[in-house]
Every structure is written in C-alpha cells, then in structure tokens.
Amino acid sequence: MKYNCDLISDLLPLYKDDICSEATKKIVEEHLAECKDCKKMFADMSDVTIDENIAKEKDEVINSQAKFFKRKSAFAGSIIALIFAIPILVCLIVNLATGKGLTWFFIVLTGILVAASLIIVPLMVPENKMLTTMASFTGSVLLLLGVICIYTRGNWFLVAASSTLFGLTMLFAPFIACRRPVNAYLKNSKGLAIMVAYTVTFALMMTCIGIYTGPAAFFPLATAIAGPLVGMAWAIFAICRYLKMNAAVKTGACFTAVGILSGVLSHATAMSVANTSITGVTFYSDPWLVLMLSIGSVGLIIAGIGALVGMFKGGKKNENK
Ligand SMILES: [Zn+2]
Numbered sequence: 001m002k003y004n005c006d007l008i009s010d011l012l013p014l015y016k017d018d019i020c021s022e023a024t025k026k027i028v029e030e031h032l033a034e035c036k037d038c039k040k041m042f043a044d045m046s047d048v049t050i051d052e053n054i055a056k057e058k059d060e061v062i063n064s065q066a067k068f069f070k071r072k073s074a075f076a077g078s079i080i081a082l083i084f085a086i087p088i089l090v091c092l093i094v095n096l097a098t099g100k101g102l103t104w105f106f107i108v109l110t111g112i113l114v115a116a117s118l119i120i121v122p123l124m125v126p127e128n129k130m131l132t133t134m135a136s137f138t139g140s141v142l143l144l145l146g147v148i149c150i151y152t153r154g155n156w157f158l159v160a161a162s163s164t165l166f167g168l169t170m171l172f173a174p175f176i177a178c179r180r181p182v183n184a185y186l187k188n189s190k191g192l193a194i195m196v197a198y199t200v201t202f203a204l205m206m207t208c209i210g211i212y213t214g215p216a217a218f219f220p221l222a223t224a225i226a227g228p229l230v231g232m233a234w235a236i237f238a239i240c241r242y243l244k245m246n247a248a249v250k251t252g253a254c255f256t257a258v259g260i261l262s263g264v265l266s267h268a269t270a271m272s273v274a275n276t277s278i279t280g281v282t283f284y285s286d287p288w289l290v291l292m293l294s295i296g297s298v299g300l301i302i303a304g305i306g307a308l309v310g311m312f313k314g315g316k317k318n319e320n321k
Pocket of ligand 1: 004005008031035036037038
C-alpha cells in the first residue's frame, strides 16, 4: 500500500462529503480497494452519519423537554383544580344545610368555572391551547349569566349573553383567525371572516336588545343609526383590504365613504326621530348633511390627486423600463 491507514482515515470524511480533489479521491479509492480495515471504517461512516445522530439527539432533547413541561403543567393544573374544589365543596354543604336544596351554589360553581377556564384549561389541554381557552371562557361566562338569570328569575339573559358574545368576539376573533387550525381554512380571507363574525354577533345583539326593549320603538331607530355605521366599517375594510391603489387614493376613498354614509346616517336618524313619538328632541339633519357631504367631496379630491400621482409615477416607471 502506497499510503498508511492513518492518512487515509484523515481523508475519509472529505472523501465521503465529496469535497476533496480528484487526486485525493483517486488515492482513497485505490487504498479502499486494497485495505479491508479502511473499507470497513468507510462503510461504518456512510451507515450512520454524524448529522443524523445530531438531529436525532436534538429531537430527543426537545421531546423530553416538552414532555417534562407537559407533565409539570398538568400537575399544576391538578393542584389548582383541587384548590378550586375547596370553596365548591364548602358552598355545596352550606347551601344544602341552610336552604331547601341547591340554589346559589350553582352561581359559585359557574363563577369558579369561569376562573378555571382561564387558569386550568390552558395548563391541561395538550393542543390548541389558545382556541380551547377562549372557547371554554366564553362558554363558562354565558353559563354563569344563565345561572344568575335563572336564580334571580330575570328575563335579561339574551341581552346579556348576546352583548357578552359580541364583546368577546371583538376581542378573540383576530387571534382565532390567525391561529391554527382556523388560519389554514381561512387562508387569505381572515379579515373578511373577522368582519363577518363582528357583523353577525352585532346583529344578534341588536336583535336581542330590540326584542327585550320593545321591537316597535327600537328597530326603526336602531336600524337607521346602526345600518350606516356598519356600512362605514365595511366600506373602510373593503377599501383598505381590496382596493389595489396607492395610500392617497385609499385615504380619499375612505373619506368619501364616511362622508356619504354619515350623510345617510344623519338623514335617516332625523327621519326616524320625526316618525317616532320621541318628543322634545330636535335633530338638525341639514347642517350635518352639508358637513358630511363636504367631507365626502374632500375625500374625492384627495383620491383624485392620489390617482394622478399614481398615474404619473406609473408612467415614469414605464419610461425607465
Ligand atoms: Zn488502510
């Protein structure tokens, strides 16, 4: 053999990764053909690569860490659940002993459920922690309202529940839409889905309030006010999200939409107030109408300037090409 085994074993990693010169390659190949020991060393090397080992070790460390934290958080969750069980048990016994059956105990129970949904659920749930916590929190708050309403013999549950649902949707919808697994379904329609959720829960809330306060007086006026306002929110969303124009055009378009819809709002409100039996309220529609339509016109001017600037810039770009 021309070269000794130590030299070849130094070269083998370079040979294996194919980062040596043709001359070195030739030397190593000639040696491997003659030397059984080095051939075996090379075979071992190709079999289990160092990279694979490192990757495997890394996965093992991450997995064992994750398991450790899961066990820890499940343990903490169990302890907190035990602590929560103490007042539940006390109230159960006291309520049974002092009253005729269970009454206010259910308020304590559902109240603690609300706290548990925020503290214990995220500790115990293995996947989709955020989504499950938000869902269990919303559910337990609605349950608490229901129980209190039954206990106090109220008829306000739908108003309270729908308002709570609307408020929590305002808060949670953006987080839910951007999180797995919901974001995979929504893809590029997250904004649209959030707006739909807002509109649906808002309509639900207004319907419940209307039924509670008396539909005849509520709905005409509420529709006159809420319709243009919801329209404004949708117009601004649609302009910002879908209009493929520069910022000035978008700003101008938003101004125009808000101006026009505010005009509609003031006019419709004035009409509704005039048609209802509300007395002593004078709603001056005309000055508002003029102001809002002026804002709309200013918006059109801004949008026009934006469009001109956009065209000028676009023309320059084309020239440069
Ligand atoms: Zn050798």
